Amino acid sequence: MNTSLNKKQKLFTVFSTVALSILVVWITVSAATTISNNVSTGGTLAVTGRSDFTGAVFGSSTLQATGQLTLYAGATSTGSVQLNGILYASSTSDFTGLAQFHNGASTTGSVQINGQTTLNGTAFATGGVYATGTLQATGQAVFFGGATTTGSVQVNGRLYASSTVLAVTGTLDMDGTASTTGLRVNGTSVLGAGGSTVTGMVFGGCTIENRTIQATSTQGVLCTSATGIRLNDRVFVMATSSLATNFIVQSASSTAADTIGLIIYNATTTNTATGQISLNFFAIR
Numbered sequence: 102m103n104t105s106l107n108k109k110q111k112l113f114t115v116f117s118t119v120a121l122s123i124l125v126v127w128i129t130v131s132a133a134t135t136i137s138n139n140v141s142t143g144g145t146l147a148v149t150g151r152s153d154f155t156g157a158v159f160g161s162s163t164l165q166a167t168g169q170l171t172l173y174a175g176a177t178s179t180g181s182v183q184l185n186g187i188l189y190a191s192s193t194s195d196f197t198g199l200a201q202f203h204n205g206a207s208t209t210g211s212v213q214i215n216g217q218t219t220l221n222g223t224a225f226a227t228g229g230v231y232a233t234g235t236l237q238a239t240g241q242a243v244f245f246g247g248a249t250t251t252g253s254v255q256v257n258g259r260l261y262a263s264s265t266v267l268a269v270t271g272t273l274d275m276d277g278t279a280s281t282t283g284l285r286v287n288g289t290s291v292l293g294a295g296g297s298t299v300t301g302m303v304f305g306g307c308t309i310e311n312r313t314i315q316a317t318s319t320q321g322v323l324c325t326s327a328t329g330i331r332l333n334d335r336v337f338v339m340a341t342s343s344l345a346t347n348f349i350v351q352s353a354s355s356t357a358a359d360t361i362g363l364i365i366y367n368a369t370t371t372n373t374a375t376g377q378i379s380l381n382f383f384a385i386r
Contacts, residue, residue, distance in 0.1 A: 185228060229281065303329035304383040307361055313374045314367040324361040324380055334384040337359050343378040 140146075176182075188194070230236070248254075308326035314320045330336065334355040340348075349366040356362035361382055367373055 112150045119184070183191070239302065297383055301331075301386040302384070303334070304381075305329060306379050306381050308377065308379050309363065309375060311374055312347070312365075312376045313372055314365060315372050316367060316370045319364050320374070321368045322363045322365050323356070324353075324363055324382070325359070327355075327359050327361045327382055330355045330359050330361060330384055331386060332357060336382055336384045338363065339381045341379060341381065344375070348375060350379060350380075355384070 103325040109376035115203045155386050208217060303327055309324045312320060325336070332355055336353045336355050338350055338353040338361065340350055344350075347369040349368060350363055354362050363380075365375065366375050
């Protein structure tokens with residue numbers, strides 16, 4: 102009988118010890134768990150609550166967070182980081198490699214780029230865009246509110262101004278061809294190094310009345326309908342083939358609005374009439 106009692110006591114002791122061990126493990130796991138060594142899993146490690154990491158977290162494949170992931174000390178990756186949601190940076194977000202934004206990027210502060218930025222789509226800037234180095238657009242760059250620069254602007258293709266004004270307060274250098282349907286110069290424009298200031302240009306044709314000029318003499322003749330000519334414009338006149346070869350236009354000047362005064366010389370020994378003919382003119386102011 103003593104032997105049977107001893108066996109029952111031993112079984113009770115074993116069951117009690119196992120139950121106590123399970124209870125201790127359950128309590129420990131239900132609270133915080135600290136693992137001093139590495140944890141390796143061949144499947145998925147799911148954490149339903151909060152996980153705090155005081156050291157480094159390495160993921161050889163994919164480290165996925167379906168909720169909010171907050172990194173207080175920063176994050177470093179030698180590969181790619183893919184974010185399907187929103188990326189918030191309360192201070193500085195630093196990318197030393199390539200950063201691709203497929204659905205757009207928004208910021209209420211400033212964006213500083215020390216290297217090269219490539220935009221394959223459309224970039225909208227509602228505020229200012231500053232570039233201390235080179236701001237390059239290989240495609241079309243559209244400025245709806247205007248563009249201002251304190252340095253130089255180099256355009257390798259065409260420069261379009263959709264409005265009526267392209268204002269340049271400094272120097273505008275054109276190495277190639279400049280084409281416009283209307284050119285207006287309201288300020289001071291200098292042609293060539295140390296050249297004269299040009300504030301306007303006009304060209305066209307005008308007509309002289311029939312005048313008889315004495316042999317080997319000069320006579321003043323008015324060339325009217327010179328549209329655009331102003332008083333004191335510097336005028337250059339070229340006769341057409343309709344003017345006889347014995348006549349020489351010695352001088353031309355803008356005597357009044359739309360009128361050019363000519364001095365014509367008759368190089369023959371007979372009195373000759375000029376006829377009512379047209380001449381071409383070019384004037385600058």
